[in-house]
Amino acid sequence: MTPSADEPGDPRAQALSALCDGEADRAEADRCFEAWRDDPAARARWHSYQWIGDAMRSEDLASPSQHDQDFLMALRARLAEEPVVLAPARLEPMAMPAGLSMPQSAAAGARRGRWATPAAVAAGFVVVAGALVVMRQGAPEPNTDAPQLVRLDPADVRNAPSLSGPVLAASGPGGGMLRNPELDRYLDAHRQFSQGPALASPGGVRQVAVTPEGR
Amino acid sequence: MCGLVAWGRRLSVAGLAAACLLPGWGWAETSAEKSSPPDLRAWLIRLHEAARLRNYEGTLVTSDVASVSMWRVAHYFDAEQQYERVDALGGEAFTVLRHNDVVHKLWPRMKLAEVEQRDTRARFPALPANSEQRVLDSYEFRPKGMAMVAGHAADVVVLRARDGLRFSQRLWAEQRTGLLLRADVLGPEGQILEWSAFSEVSIGVKPRLTLITDRLRQLEGYRVRRPAVLPTTLDSEGWQVNALPPGFLQVQCAKRSLDPAGGPAAPVVLQAIYSDGLTHVSMFVEPFDPKRHQSEVVGSIGATHTLMLKRDDQWLTVMGDVPLETLRRFSAALERKR
Numbered sequence A: 001m002t003p004s005a006d007e008p009g010d011p012r013a014q015a016l017s018a019l020c021d022g023e024a025d026r027a028e029a030d031r032c033f034e035a036w037r038d039d040p041a042a043r044a045r046w047h048s049y050q051w052i053g054d055a056m057r058s059e060d061l062a063s064p065s066q067h068d069q070d071f072l073m074a075l076r077a078r079l080a081e082e083p084v085v086l087a088p089a090r091l092e093p094m095a096m097p098a099g100l101s102m103p104q105s106a107a108a109g110a111r112r113g114r115w116a117t118p119a120a121v122a123a124g125f126v127v128v129a130g131a132l133v134v135m136r137q138g139a140p141e142p143n144t145d146a147p148q149l150v151r152l153d154p155a156d157v158r159n160a161p162s163l164s165g166p167v168l169a170a171s172g173p174g175g176g177m178l179r180n181p182e183l184d185r186y187l188d189a190h191r192q193f194s195q196g197p198a199l200a201s202p203g204g205v206r207q208v209a210v211t212p213e214g215r
Numbered sequence B: 001m002c003g004l005v006a007w008g009r010r011l012s013v014a015g016l017a018a019a020c021l022l023p024g025w026g027w028a029e030t031s032a033e034k035s036s037p038p039d040l041r042a043w044l045i046r047l048h049e050a051a052r053l054r055n056y057e058g059t060l061v062t063s064d065v066a067s068v069s070m071w072r073v074a075h076y077f078d079a080e081q082q083y084e085r086v087d088a089l090g091g092e093a094f095t096v097l098r099h100n101d102v103v104h105k106l107w108p109r110m111k112l113a114e115v116e117q118r119d120t121r122a123r124f125p126a127l128p129a130n131s132e133q134r135v136l137d138s139y140e141f142r143p144k145g146m147a148m149v150a151g152h153a154a155d156v157v158v159l160r161a162r163d164g165l166r167f168s169q170r171l172w173a174e175q176r177t178g179l180l181l182r183a184d185v186l187g188p189e190g191q192i193l194e195w196s197a198f199s200e201v202s203i204g205v206k207p208r209l210t211l212i213t214d215r216l217r218q219l220e221g222y223r224v225r226r227p228a229v230l231p232t233t234l235d236s237e238g239w240q241v242n243a244l245p246p247g248f249l250q251v252q253c254a255k256r257s258l259d260p261a262g263g264p265a266a267p268v269v270l271q272a273i274y275s276d277g278l279t280h281v282s283m284f285v286e287p288f289d290p291k292r293h294q295s296e297v298v299g300s301i302g303a304t305h306t307l308m309l310k311r312d313d314q315w316l317t318v319m320g321d322v323p324l325e326t327l328r329r330f331s332a333a334l335e336r337k338r
Helices: A011-020 A026-038 A038-056 A065-081 A104-110 A115-133 A153-161 A180-191 B002-020 B022-030 B038-053 B127-136 B210-216 B324-333
Strands: B056-063 B068-078 B080-088 B093-099 B100-108 B112-116 B141-147 B152-161 B170-176 B180-186 B191-204 B224-227 B229-231 B239-241 B249-257 B268-275 B280-287 B297-301 B305-312 B314-320 B334-336
Touching: A011 A026, A026 A038, A038 B100, A180 B180, A180 B268, A180 B280, A180 B305, A180 B314, B038 B068, B038 B127, B038 B170, B038 B180, B080 B210, B127 B141, B141 B170, B152 B180, B268 B314, B280 B324, B305 B324, B314 B324, B324 B334
Parallel strands: B112 B224
Antiparallel strands: B056 B068, B056 B191, B068 B080, B080 B093, B093 B100, B100 B112, B141 B152, B152 B170, B170 B180, B180 B191, B229 B249, B239 B334, B249 B268, B268 B280, B280 B314, B297 B305, B305 B314
16 A cells, blocks of 8 residues: 555545545445555544534534533533532433333343442433533544544643542532432431331332442 | 141231221221221232232342342241341342341441341331321322233232322232232322332242341351431420421431441431331431531432431431422421420
């Protein structure tokens, strides 16, 4: 394979462009795939073409990078003012059992015990915060071969909610977050009371679903 | 043959329990509250008694928004004693063993055991006789036909909340024995907030008590903790409760350490529990601690809502499988005695 050239007139670039548009024939496509495999510049070009196509098809993606970053900052400020609601992220779709003839696949898909829930409470915030971080930048730079990430000001990272471990209480009007192990202890004390006579029962088994954390 | 005799004994105990309540129904009808037809209460009584008296083994699945859990369970009633064993399937090993009032929780990996005396209804003798009636006061009984659960035919009933202060529940009870096979907690739009159900169950098995008794003897090397729970009254702690949300009565009040290890530095809370017969709400009261407590917090996990707020120099935590509004009413009902 000859080294790649970057000029727009380059036949390989044209072949790549044709492939993006679905107009490449079989031979052209094969050449593109080989180039993509062997040549980082070809991969970067492919990525650029994809980006250009997306931006052409969607106005949202054609905005300058600063637009996204401004939006992020504004959203984070608004979120900080909201009263905090602890809600775990949906880790997997809740199975709606119809007739509940549990197939083996359901057993295989079952997660670890209830103590996953407290982690999920933190995870709910981790997921939200994480999702805010990873976003597209604007027009990609040529000759880069990695997905673009928003460059955050270091000060923003420091002020962002903690992405690891228990979430610390945030001061301010309207709400604060509780450390998760604390909430678990109240939950344990609450759940130890059971309405029915049996623990080994759909109603009663939740009483036993306590976390070992902090023990 | 032994099995048949044992069956007969168990059935007659259940029948006796139901019959004992006949005078209670007459009493209930003279009270100001409306009373429900005997067959509705009988259905609920049979549901409760089946869980207490039947021998069964099976696999339970529980789910809320965040996770699905599975448990291997066994329940035996033998010679007037109740035995239970629950093992977590998947994830961290965890076992619960119960013999009558005493519950052991075991974490084999950490070699840790917690032993607690479970609060039984026997401590509040006034309640069991009419707890089924209390359920029917707050929930409307709506039969929904028949369905199959874990290979068993079951009657489906919705206990529909009579007001917006509690969640409805949909129950599946095995037709022959009345054993609860599945329970859904339903939100205001009928959406499932949590559900738990047997994925398979064998009812009427021979009791295998050694599953519990043998395991209780294998605790060498275990740290054994007995969380300290001190029964008390709100009144003696200087609190009073006015205008509770309708249908709820206090069923427990105790001081306990929030830290299961019960270290001297662990916070001690006053916990009062209120029940409407189907669900319960805990109210925790403790001195306000700026290091641990901040401004108001609301939260939810599945059907369980939590409200935490500062009241004068105290920190209130209210939680239960009820809407947030109900928790607010509970927090508003609590005040210092004058």
